[in-house]
Amino acid sequence: MTVLALGLNHGSAPLDLRGRFAVPLDALGERVQGLRQHLARAQPEVAILSTCNRTEVYVGLPALGASACPRHAMELAEPAIEWLAAQGGTAPAELRHHSYLRAGADAARHAFRVAAGLDSMVLGEPQILGQMKAAVREADSAGALGTTLHQMFQRSFAVAKEVRSRTEIGSHAVSLAAAAVRLAQQLFDDLPRRRVLFVGAGDMIDLVATHFAAQKPLQMTVANRSTERGRLLAERLGAAQLPLAELGQVLGQFDIVISCTASSLPLIGLGAVERALKARKRHPMLMLDLAVPRDIEPEVARLPDVYLYTVDDLAQQVQANGERRQAAVAHAEAIVSAGVKSFSQWLDQRASVPLILALQRQTETWRQAELAKARRALARGRDVDAVMDTLATALTRKLMHGALSELHGSAGEAHQQWADSLQRLFLRDTA
Template identity: 60%
Template sequence: MSVWALGLNHTTAPLDLRGRFAFALDQIAPTLHSLRSSFAGNSSHPQVEAAIISTCNRTEIYCASEHIALDHTFGWLAQSGGVAPALLRSHAYTLHDDEAARHAFRVASGLDSMVLGEAQILGQMKDAVRAAETAGALGSTLNQLFQRSFAVAKEVRTATEIGAHSISMAAAAVRLAGQLFEDLRKTRVLFVGAGEMIDLAATHFAAKEPKAIAIANRTLERGEKLASRFGGEAMRLADLPARLAEFDIVISCTASTLPIIGLGAVERALKARKHRPMFMVDLAVPRDIEPEVKALEDIYLYTVDDLAQVVQQGQANRQAAVAQAEVIIDAGVQSFMHWLGQRGTVPLIQQLNAQADEWRAAEMARARKLLAKGESIEAVLEAMSRGLTQKMMHGAMAELHAGDAASREQTAQTLSRLFLRKER
């Protein structure tokens, strides 16, 4: 069995290219079905296990099958994103077997994140695994890979200080907003969306006690639930353009495939605000805010990639923890590869067990017949034990007498090792 992975992340691909390969959680199942169906016509890969991890910073595909099929997976992903395979290859990375396992363990542990040591990626990976399992795309090999990833991540977080001094994307946004506005308590903050990232951002901003908080969401009920936690108001996404001018700070992160805050809407908001500055953060991939907005005067727009420099601060303090984490990950990789190697003997073990059961059933049937004829129990047990022994030894004895001298010697050594071991 082989495992392979390919992906692109914040270190290898620009935001707009990553946006072409972003999959919302409810898109994972049909996307996995499409991927696995693309393998169906290939006799070498009739059953491929698959999982997709898609966040604002990465999209990664993990697969498992008897044979690695990176080229096919590359072609499928390029087609799904509507880009040339050559362009995708120039920004993607490919991994297989121990390298794929090591990468999965590092991602789960927060070592491959823009925010070193952040814990959010672990929850996102668990969501992706549940989605793959629900879609029927997760087999025993990938399930084992991810369960071991979660165990390694837990050990890394428990045994090291990898998460210490970590600056989250939400905290970075608060820090930047504080540089623009002298007193955040006098600001009005609008959050667009109601997902996990917005929840986190709202928690950080609420701690600064802004003058007002509002949640704009496509589903009003979900927006109201989140707004109630922060003493804010909820509004429909459709009302956003008309009310945009009311807010000094706008944080957006939705699953929309197209921008929901356009250049025109922001221009009208600025005019209504008499060009008082607006601080905007677009945490979505693909973008929620049209990139042209950044060129407007009095607009301070940041994307997830723009926050990279801020969140990297303090990383030097965690390098010792990284070294400790890598040791834990190395041990995890070795353990997984040992398990994967053993998987190759499973069919043989199953065949041996089936053969042994067949012999046992045959001898049991013969024993019952002898008992029915009135034979003594002692004689029946003797006959059954001899019958089983002869069946078990027949193949070995035949091999011992077959072939040339060299092959007989090799067979003799093997049989001696298998049958003449001294019990400790």
């Protein structure tokens, strides 16, 4: 098997294009099965990772070892590219322009770096590891996670754990949630007098809301499609709860609006924000849209009294503040490289399994044939020692015949290679 990683992320594609490929967690299993059926002829293993920063397809396909050539990898990946392009409603050519393709060891390196937070908008952010584990569980539940992808992901989790325990990546990571609070403090120097609305109740909102709660704003409110999940988050934060359907009616009451849902269409439109600003008598609003696809229509950014930031904007704020620690990165990359080397060796060993099985079948055929001859000779009354000597000689000649024929029939560099191989295989103790 070889592994392919095909995807687009914050570095390769703009926010709105990424939004077209985003897959909600509860739809991952269905998408995994759809891709697997599309690639049915190749009998693939499949997993899909989708976050606000990336959508990636991991595919295990038959190939030779860990290092399939780029051309061969592209041929194997072409059906996956076509399928993914269709999911995002775009042309394959556009997807190729904004995506990346990794094969074999490079695909493993990519997965390991993603799990460790080295490929994230915010260096070392811990959320991606949980998101990757959830993606793997969905693929496994869908029956699409075979031995190769299972091995790669388990090793990626181990590498991520080692990176966090042996380097300072984790301790220096500044989450988007912390960046959101810092941005709010820059705009409003009196957060304890501000009202904050959280739209959604998923992991990102949970994290951001926890950071904001530490600043003790005047009021916090949670609006979510699922009333029960919204209620649980509101109770934990000591916040009020708002039905999502009433969002447009009360939007103007809030100074800070933070939204991150799995909606495929914007929940907050230009008209609703214009009405909210009118009700606020043009007092400014900070709006943070952390969703992919967007929850807030991008045209809102043109309004003079609204400060609208996307998840990409927040990442740029984090990087501009110098959170990257190069020494920790170098140490983490070394851990990743060691993990990639180990996985590549495992892949190569698995590629040798058919050859090993064929050799075992061949030698077993020889053994059975020579044993049958020996039993017939013994039945005819031949001397036991003579029969054993004939058996041993025949097996030895069969085992050596192919190698010696290649040695005698070769010349120049090939002859020397065969001589060196035979030396290592049969004369190791005498070298």
